[in-house]
Amino acid sequence: MIETERAATLATPGPAERVRLLLVRLFVRLGVLPFLLLVAVVVFASLSENFLTVRNLTNVVRQAVYLLIVSLGQMLALLTGGFDLSVGTILALTSVVSASAMAAAHAAFPELPWLSIALGSMAGLAAGTAIGVANGLGVALFGVSPFIMTLGMASVGFGIALYLTGGVPVYGMPVLFGEVFGFGTLLGVPVPILIAALLVLVMLVLVYRTRLGRSFYAVGGNIKAARLSGIDTRRVLFATYVLCALATSIGGLLLTARLDTGEANIGASMPLESIAACVIAGVSLRGGVGRVENVVLGALFIVLVQNGMNLARIESYLQTVVLGLLLILAVIADQLRLRAMASLRA
Amino acid sequence: MAAAPLLELRGVSKAYPGVLALDRVDLELRAGEVHVLFGENGAGKSTLISLVAGVQAPDAGEIRLAGTAVRFASVHEACRAGVSAVFQEFSLVPQLTVAENIVLGDEPRCGLLLDVTAARRIARELLDRLGFALDPDARVEGLTRAEQQMVEIAKAFRSEPRVLVLDEPTASLTEREARRLLALVEQLETQGVGILYITHRMGEIRRIGDRVTVLRDGRKIATVPATTSEDELVRLMTGRAIEQIFPPLPPVPAGAPVLRVEDLTTRSGSVVAASFALRAGEILGFAGLVGSGKSEAARAVFGLEPITSGRLLLDGAPVETPTPAAMLARGVLYLPPDRREEGLAMVRPARENMTMAALDRPELGPGPWLGPFREARLAHELARRIELRPAAPERTVELFSGGNQQKILLARALARPVRLLMLDEPTVGVDMATRAAIYRLVVELAERGTAILLVSSDLPEILHLSHRVLVFHRGRVRAELVGAEIGEEAVLQHFFEREAA
Numbered sequence: 001m002i003e004t005e006r007a008a009t010l011a012t013p014g015p016a017e018r019v020r021l022l023l024v025r026l027f028v029r030l031g032v033l034p035f036l037l038l039v040a041v042v043v044f045a046s047l048s049e050n051f052l053t054v055r056n057l058t059n060v061v062r063q064a065v066y067l068l069i070v071s072l073g074q075m076l077a078l079l080t081g082g083f084d085l086s087v088g089t090i091l092a093l094t095s096v097v098s099a100s101a102m103a104a105a106h107a108a109f110p111e112l113p114w115l116s117i118a119l120g121s122m123a124g125l126a127a128g129t130a131i132g133v134a135n136g137l138g139v140a141l142f143g144v145s146p147f148i149m150t151l152g153m154a155s156v157g158f159g160i161a162l163y164l165t166g167g168v169p170v171y172g173m174p175v176l177f178g179e180v181f182g183f184g185t186l187l188g189v190p191v192p193i194l195i196a197a198l199l200v201l202v203m204l205v206l207v208y209r210t211r212l213g214r215s216f217y218a219v220g221g222n223i224k225a226a227r228l229s230g231i232d233t234r235r236v237l238f239a240t241y242v243l244c245a246l247a248t249s250i251g252g253l254l255l256t257a258r259l260d261t262g263e264a265n266i267g268a269s270m271p272l273e274s275i276a277a278c279v280i281a282g283v284s285l286r287g288g289v290g291r292v293e294n295v296v297l298g299a300l301f302i303v304l305v306q307n308g309m310n311l312a313r314i315e316s317y318l319q320t321v322v323l324g325l326l327l328i329l330a331v332i333a334d335q336l337r338l339r340a341m342a343s344l345r346a
Numbered sequence: 347m348a349a350a351p352l353l354e355l356r357g358v359s360k361a362y363p364g365v366l367a368l369d370r371v372d373l374e375l376r377a378g379e380v381h382v383l384f385g386e387n388g389a390g391k392s393t394l395i396s397l398v399a400g401v402q403a404p405d406a407g408e409i410r411l412a413g414t415a416v417r418f419a420s421v422h423e424a425c426r427a428g429v430s431a432v433f434q435e436f437s438l439v440p441q442l443t444v445a446e447n448i449v450l451g452d453e454p455r456c457g458l459l460l461d462v463t464a465a466r467r468i469a470r471e472l473l474d475r476l477g478f479a480l481d482p483d484a485r486v487e488g489l490t491r492a493e494q495q496m497v498e499i500a501k502a503f504r505s506e507p508r509v510l511v512l513d514e515p516t517a518s519l520t521e522r523e524a525r526r527l528l529a530l531v532e533q534l535e536t537q538g539v540g541i542l543y544i545t546h547r548m549g550e551i552r553r554i555g556d557r558v559t560v561l562r563d564g565r566k567i568a569t570v571p572a573t574t575s576e577d578e579l580v581r582l583m584t585g586r587a588i589e590q591i592f593p594p595l596p597p598v599p600a601g602a603p604v605l606r607v608e609d610l611t612t613r614s615g616s617v618v619a620a621s622f623a624l625r626a627g628e629i630l631g632f633a634g635l636v637g638s639g640k641s642e643a644a645r646a647v648f649g650l651e652p653i654t655s656g657r658l659l660l661d662g663a664p665v666e667t668p669t670p671a672a673m674l675a676r677g678v679l680y681l682p683p684d685r686r687e688e689g690l691a692m693v694r695p696a697r698e699n700m701t702m703a704a705l706d707r708p709e710l711g712p713g714p715w716l717g718p719f720r721e722a723r724l725a726h727e728l729a730r731r732i733e734l735r736p737a738a739p740e741r742t743v744e745l746f747s748g749g750n751q752q753k754i755l756l757a758r759a760l761a762r763p764v765r766l767l768m769l770d771e772p773t774v775g776v777d778m779a780t781r782a783a784i785y786r787l788v789v790e791l792a793e794r795g796t797a798i799l800l801v802s803s804d805l806p807e808i809l810h811l812s813h814r815v816l817v818f819h820r821g822r823v824r825a826e827l828v829g830a831e832i833g834e835e836a837v838l839q840h841f842f843e844r845e846a847a
Contacts, residue, residue: 210714211705218702221691228650228681228688229703229758230674288693 028340031282032333033294036326037301044308051311064303065192066091066255067273071299072203072292073247074274079207080240081220081287082146086135087248087274089157090128091267094252096161096170098124099262103172113174120173124256125249131157132245136238150241154271161264170262181257192254199247203292212239220287269323276327277302279334302326350413352377352540353398353429353509358407360393365748367393369564370407375509375540380531380554382572383544385561385583386804391544394561395511398542399431400424411509422451428508432498432515440487444480445469448501472500477526492523499527510534511542516550517636528554546805547842548576563777580834584778584806591782592810596793598628602662604766604797605678607647610656616642617651618821624797624814626765629788631812632801633837639821641683641801644768648673648680660766674703679764681755683771683801689755690743697725697739700757707762728757733783749780756787759796767791768799773807785811809834817841 027035044051070087077084102120109115131153138149184191207213215236218226227233248270256262281298283290305326309319353375360368368390375381383391397404400418408415411427418424421431438447445466454464469482478496486494495515502510512531516524531541531554545551551558555572560582567582584591603623610620617639624630632640645651647658649668658665660676670680682688690699701721704710709724711717725739732753734746743751752772759767769788773781788811792798802808808815815832817825817840825840827833 209716209718211711211716212714214698214705214716217694217698218691218705221694221698222688224682224688225691225699225702228648228670230671230706231702232671284693286693288691 024340024343028337031280031294031337032330033280033282033297033301036280037297037304040301040305040308044304044312047308048311051308056307056311060300060304060307062190062193063307064300065196066251066258067270067277067303068196068296068299069199069251069254070248070270071274071277071295072199073244073251075203075278075283075290075292075295076207076216076240076247077146077150077244078275078278078283078285079216079220079287079290080237081223082139082237082240083150083275083285084135084146084241084244084248085150085271086131086154086157087244088267088270089154089161090131090245090248091252091255091270092161092264093131093157094124094128094249095256095259095266096165096262096264097127098253099170099173099256100164102174102177103170103262106172106174113176116174117177120177121253124253125246128249128252129242129245132242132248135245136241139241140234140237158264165262165264167264171260173256173260173262178257178260181254182260183258192258195250195254199250200292200296203247206243207292212236216240217288220284220289222288269320272323272327273302274299276323276330279327280330282334284334285331350410351375352379352412353542354410355394355398356408356410358394358397358404358409360397360402360405365564367564368397368404371561371564371566373559373566373569375542377508377538377540378535379556380535380541380543382551382555382558383542383561384546384551384558384579386806389561389583390564391561392513393564395431395433395513395542395544398424398509399429399433399511401431425505425507428505429511430502430505430507430509431511432495432502432513434513434517436494436498438486438494438497438501441485443483443485444473444489444497444500445482447486447497448472448482448504450501452504468504469500472503476500476503476530478523496523507539509540509542513544514546515543516545516547548579548838551579580806591778591785591806593786593789595629595789595811595813596627598625598813599795601625603659604661605647605799606657606659606662607643608657608659610643610646610658611654612642612646612821613652613654614642616821617646619656620818620821620823622816622823624766624799626795626797627792628813629792629798629800629811631808631815631832632799632818633803633805633808633815633841634818634824635841636803638818638841640816640818641770642821643818644680644770644799644801647799648678648768650680674762675706677763677765678768679703679759679762679766680768681758681770681772683774685751685755690751692744693742695740696729696734696743696746696754697721699743699754700725700728700739701761703758704761724761728760731760732757732787749776752776752780752784756784759791760787764791764796766797766799768801770801771803772800773802773804805834805837808832808837 050056070091074084074087098120101123102116105116105119106113135149135153138144139146181191186194207216215226215231218229218231219233219236223233255266277298278290278295279285280301281294283295305322306319309322351374355371355373357370357372358368359366359370371394383394385391396402398409400421400423403417410416411429416427418427439450442450448469449465454461454468466482473480473482476499478500480493480496486497489497499515515527528550535541543555551572557569558572558574558579559569560567560579562583562585567585603625606623608621611618620639620643622630632643634640642651646653647668649670658668660678686692701710701724710721729737729739734753735750743754746754756772773784776784788798800812809832812832815827815837816823817837819840827836
């Protein structure tokens with residue numbers, strides 16, 4: 001009976017069926033992102049003639065830098081089967097700590113702007129990474145679920161950032177900081193883009209060419225199997241959250257340079273946006289699956305959509321709605337993809 | 347017999363990704379009959395009863411209950427139609443009491459509220475009838491495995507089933523409890539209940555069985571009277587001459603033991619004062635029932651079970667607290683029984699799974715780096731040695747058949763130098779051809795001087811692949827059999843409590 005059914009489907013591979021099968025194969029292989037990109041480009045190009053211009057697209061890339069860097073960190077957390085809800089806080093804490101330290105140093109040594117920049121950046125990176133260390137200790141050592149640990153630290157970090165500044169933006173950094181890291185160019189390429197490109201490169205090497213990188217996939221793929229294979233799963237989980245925080249912290253520094261102030265209120269939408277960028281790019285929420293190249297595209301896509309909506313004069317409140325829907329859509333697409341995969345196999 | 351059989355399966359098939367678990371199986375269960383399902387692990391017994399009990403639906407064929415075709419959407423529906431099942435995996439809610447579990451899904455009610463007194467009375471009556479000494483108010487999580495088994499059985503009896511499916515119900519019972527259960531089964535039989543009974547125990551087949559249906563690789567081989575000789579049943583079950591499956595064992599070279607374990611006791615009490623040793627090139631079989639401690643002993647050596655007392659010596663040097671990483675560094679590898687649960691990262695490629703335990707090896711790259719070409723070369727070499735089909739190391743593990751997944755797991759032992767390899771149920775759910783390939787690899791490893799500890803519930807595997815066999819019973823090493831002493835009777839007689847008969 002099974003044989004006859006199978007024979008029947010084999011005998012009639014109509015052209016429509018063939019196209020459908022090809023699309024399903026493409027979907028399984030590439031995920032939902034290429035389809036979404038195509039739709040977004042077509043829709044926004046028809047809504048605004050300014051959308052598909054070199055100027056605008058360059059702008060998109062420059063705006064995407066911050067989300068992109070945070071998403072790279074978020075990807076590590078997702079790869080190991082967790083996530084990091086504290087990335088927004090890490091951004092904020094890095095911003096206010098670096099700005100405060102930089103401003104203080106600048107007031108003390110006004111003739112040495114690079115020294116202030118170096119000191120302030122170190123302080124910011126240290127503060128941001130400290131949140132990651134706490135996350136890592138909680139998840140790896142005490143077995144707190146990433147959800148609770150990073151949610152808790154998000155509150156802790158945000159509180160500290162507000163406490164340090166009294167909720168007021170921090171001014172007084174050397175002008176050079178913003179000039180170089182916010183708006184500077186090197187060989188015609190904006191410095192933030194260069195730094196992001198460098199980070200992507202580092203991430204590619206880390207994830208694909210090192211033992212630690214492989215361990216992220218092994219732990220996310222099956223943590224028990226990883227442990228039985230001699231992988232120190234605690235160390236890997238700890239490294240995950242520290243590296244995620246470090247990347248996010250670098251993003252925070254760049255954002256501070258761009259804004260020219262230290263603010264506790266930046267990054268509130270970062271957890272959602274970075275998880276959305278990763279998931280749309282095919283990073284599995286169950287861990288063990290995800291590629292750096294795709295996450296770069298995912299982050300670009302999110303910013304592209306925001307940019308397109310701005311050009312199409314869609315209200316910013318509604319933009320938030322669209323973003324939430326996109327995240328959910330991406331997760332649904334991920335489920336559909338699993339089912340499609342199973343159907344192809346049968 | 348003129349009347350339609352109580353339960354009838356006609357051409358029933360069920361496929362899982364990559365494997366045809368049941369292939370056009372016919373089966374007929376009469377009222378007042380104990381029909382035994384007999385076969386190796388992975389032969390399709392569990393799949394068959396899951397279809398009968400409504401856990402899942404067949405892909406093809408039909409199930410007829412008293413002459414009418416039925417299609418159960420759920421266990422609950424099957425239960426209402428008069429088909430109850432007791433599975434090996436318990437379906438109890440640990441936080442609820444015995445009574446609450448027994449009435450779960452069909453609670454007596456008093457208006458909108460649960461009638462707690464009635465629930466307790468129902469449970470009490472059932473337990474009394476079955477002769478189980480259990481407190482209806484006890485919480486299930488506090489019960490022993492045998493007691494939980496009794497609750498599970500009581501639950502199945504609640505609906506007064508016409509067809510009762512029992513999956514190795516005596517496996518975790520004591521001799522007394524088991525005898526009680528068998529008496530009960532006989533009593534039900536006289537009441538006209540049809541019983542589908544899975545067991546590996548010859549004694550039970552003789553005592554309560556009427557007919558035996560033998561399954562192998564998803565196909566029905568034969569239905570024979572329960573009086574059929576043991577040899578014949580085993581022949582039907584394995585389907586071929588033993589020599590075709592198992593390669594000849596190489597002799598064990600003399601020498602000091604690689605591993606020596608003295609008085610090992612685990613914190614959970616799963617292993618009690620176990621001592622054993624094995625030499626390079628020797629295959630030591632661990633036999634015993636599920637929960638006898640045979641698996642836990644191996645896991646304790648690899649640092650997966652906390653040890654309270656005992657000594658562990660590797661090449662004569664004591665190991666204080668074993669951990670997987672430390673044991674791997676010393677050339678000890680344990681491969682777990684459940685490849686999905688603990689063995690493989692299913693979403694990752696075969697290559698990464700094969701090299702997973704070798705990430706600390708210099709062959710894969712200097713310092714913290716992984717050389718992609720070196721790894722790819724190693725993966726290809728491993729795929730060739732394990733006869734991976736298809737020979738595509740980049741393919742996601744999930745897409746391989748069960749047998750090939752098992753081979754991928756085994757490849758970990760070839761990816762790095764291993765002096766002691768511990769295999770825990772290495773052929774669960776694996777077809778005969780793959781088994782033969784796995785056995786060849788194991789013997790090849792032994793020939794090259796790897797000490798092999800083989801934990802297995804598969805008796806033929808233990809009998810034909812071990813130089814020496816230890817039989818575990820309730821956490822203790824109960825018997826040691828060497829060479830010609832290793833025989834089915836000799837091994838099996840140590841599995842159970844001493845039979846009174």
